[in-house]
Amino acid sequence: MASPRADTTSKIILSGSDLHRVVDRIAHQILEKTSGATGTVLLGIPTRGVPLAQRLAARIHAFEDIDVPVGSLDITLYRDDLRLHATRALGKTELPGGGIDGRRVILVDDVLFSGRTVRAALDALNDVGRPSSVQLAVLVDRGHRQLPIRADYVGKNIPTALSESVRVSLTETDGLDEVNLTGAPGGEA
Amino acid sequence: MIKHLRSAADLDAATATLILDTAAEMAALAGREVKKLPTLRGRTVVNLFYEDSTRTRISFEAAAKRLSADVINFSAKGSSVSKGESLKDTALTLQAMGADAVVIRHSASGAPHRLASWVDGSVINAGDGTHEHPTQALLDAYTMRSRLGRLDGLKVAIVGDVLHSRVARSNVLLLSTLGAQVTLVGPPTLIPVDIAAALEPKTKVSYDLDSVLPDMDVVMMLRVQTERMQDSYFPSAREYSRRYGLDLARMRKLPEHAIVMHPGPMNRGMEITPEVADSSRSTIVEQVANGVSARMAVLYLLLGGKA
Numbered sequence: 001m002a003s004p005r006a007d008t009t010s011k012i013i014l015s016g017s018d019l020h021r022v023v024d025r026i027a028h029q030i031l032e033k034t035s036g037a038t039g040t041v042l043l044g045i046p047t048r049g050v051p052l053a054q055r056l057a058a059r060i061h062a063f064e065d066i067d068v069p070v071g072s073l074d075i076t077l078y079r080d081d082l083r084l085h086a087t088r089a090l091g092k093t094e095l096p097g098g099g100i101d102g103r104r105v106i107l108v109d110d111v112l113f114s115g116r117t118v119r120a121a122l123d124a125l126n127d128v129g130r131p132s133s134v135q136l137a138v139l140v141d142r143g144h145r146q147l148p149i150r151a152d153y154v155g156k157n158i159p160t161a162l163s164e165s166v167r168v169s170l171t172e173t174d175g176l177d178e179v180n181l182t183g184a185p186g187g188e189a
Numbered sequence: 190m191i192k193h194l195r196s197a198a199d200l201d202a203a204t205a206t207l208i209l210d211t212a213a214e215m216a217a218l219a220g221r222e223v224k225k226l227p228t229l230r231g232r233t234v235v236n237l238f239y240e241d242s243t244r245t246r247i248s249f250e251a252a253a254k255r256l257s258a259d260v261i262n263f264s265a266k267g268s269s270v271s272k273g274e275s276l277k278d279t280a281l282t283l284q285a286m287g288a289d290a291v292v293i294r295h296s297a298s299g300a301p302h303r304l305a306s307w308v309d310g311s312v313i314n315a316g317d318g319t320h321e322h323p324t325q326a327l328l329d330a331y332t333m334r335s336r337l338g339r340l341d342g343l344k345v346a347i348v349g350d351v352l353h354s355r356v357a358r359s360n361v362l363l364l365s366t367l368g369a370q371v372t373l374v375g376p377p378t379l380i381p382v383d384i385a386a387a388l389e390p391k392t393k394v395s396y397d398l399d400s401v402l403p404d405m406d407v408v409m410m411l412r413v414q415t416e417r418m419q420d421s422y423f424p425s426a427r428e429y430s431r432r433y434g435l436d437l438a439r440m441r442k443l444p445e446h447a448i449v450m451h452p453g454p455m456n457r458g459m460e461i462t463p464e465v466a467d468s469s470r471s472t473i474v475e476q477v478a479n480g481v482s483a484r485m486a487v488l489y490l491l492l493g494g495k496a
Contacts, residue, residue, distance in 0.1 A: 074214070077218075077226045077227070077228040077256075077489070078226070078227060078228070082228065082493050082494060083494070083495055084495060085494060085495055086190060086494045086495055087190045087489070087490050087491075087493045087494030088493075088494070089207060089210070089211070090210070090211050090214040090215075091214075092214070093214070093217060093218070123227065126223075127221065127223040127225070127226070128221055128222075128223070129222075
């Protein structure tokens with residue numbers, strides 16, 4: 001049963017300052033797990049993974065004065081659900097100078113859900129080079145995986161119902177920093 | 190997204206811009222070691238060519254293959270067409286084989302429109318008679334945008350045999366949609382009366398190339414269709430070349446930033462001299478490379494989503 005818009009519950013999961021702290025923590029974890037981020041490249045998945053990757057790089061620079069190359073990896077052409085939707089516009093793919101061969105690539109995305117986006121990103125990576133290893137950093141893990149994929153760095157685990165949706169807003173793309181959970185839990189969407 | 194690309198008039202400004210933006214991403218992918226993308230896996234693209242063509246057919250084939258589509262090449266020579274099979278029967282055969290897209294080149298204007306009513310897949314016009322060649326216009330617009338940074342407000346001269354040129358017609362339509370100002374230049378016998386009214390009212394016409402050049406951002410030279418020479422549209426090849434050919438002296442009249450385009454195949458020494466064709470202002474080779482990117486964009490946008 002469709003509920004009127006006004007009745008839709010919307011809950012703030014992360015406020016702007018929460019979000020900044022979470023990004024700081026992931027930046028520290030990356031430094032820790034990669035022994036100072038040597039030979040590491042951050043690749044954001046458009047749209048919101050790209051500013052997140054840039055923020056992580058900026059924080060890593062602020063903490064340890066290390067410059068981590070940042071790029072973007074569009075996965076649209078590798079999606080497995082292209083035929084289920086109207087044609088999607090492509091995002092930008094920009095690899096940092098020096099490419100990704102032999103480096104540790106950390107994929108950055110806003111929400112980890114079914115895992116299909118990450119699967120597509122792994123396929124796309126395969127066509128642009130051969131990284132020595134691939135890791136995954138996400139701002140929010142909302143569960144409901146459909147593929148055997150897990151994240152190495154998670155900002156926040158949010159238990160959700162399938163009918164709910166997680167909305168990440170970032171200043172660069174949406175004008176403010178916030179993460180919302182919308183939709184009635186248990187109710188039919 | 191539209192289903193067919195039969196005419197440049199099928200495209201509004203937003204759709205045309207989306208195709209050019211997509212082409213830019215496709216061009217970026219062309220620099221990679223692995224150029225193949227899995228996007229159109231399992232889709233079938235038929236190249237149905239009733240007229241000879243080198244670059245357009247190869248370009249469409251390369252574009253479809255880079256997107257992993259299965260490509261079937263059909264040329265009228267050596268097929269049942271030479272046994273008298275009609276376009277409709279050929280279309281029904283393709284339909285039965287399950288073609289997701291048919292790329293058609295035909296000597297009859299309007300053949301793609303008829304074909305679209307017989308097949309379920311998308312129809313892409315790769316040149317029909319003296320009517321249209323929309324993907325050429327897209328790759329030309331893409332080339333202008335990547336060289337000059339914009340299309341809105343650009344001044345473009347299309348020079349030569351406008352009467353028989355499908356490239357000219359598609360370019361007038363698309364460039365006007367995207368905000369460029371087109372001037373058609375050529376001998377009066379080769380510029381149809383009332384073409385501006387018929388195609389796009391903003392279009393200007395001039396019979397004097399020299400007076401037009403200083404004001405242009407782009408000069409697009411059309412091929413003189415030598416197969417039509419016996420029809421006396423102009424007195425001699427030499428006279429045509431003197432009045433409407435682009436040589437170094439004429440090229441110097443262009444502003445510093447202006448570019449010279451030609452859809453190919455060229456008659457060197459006729460509408461364009463070799464020095465101009467090989468100069469740094471010429472985008473002729475670039476146009477061929479951009480053709481693959483533009484056609485990948487069209488195939489992706491027509492076939493990539495839900496049918």
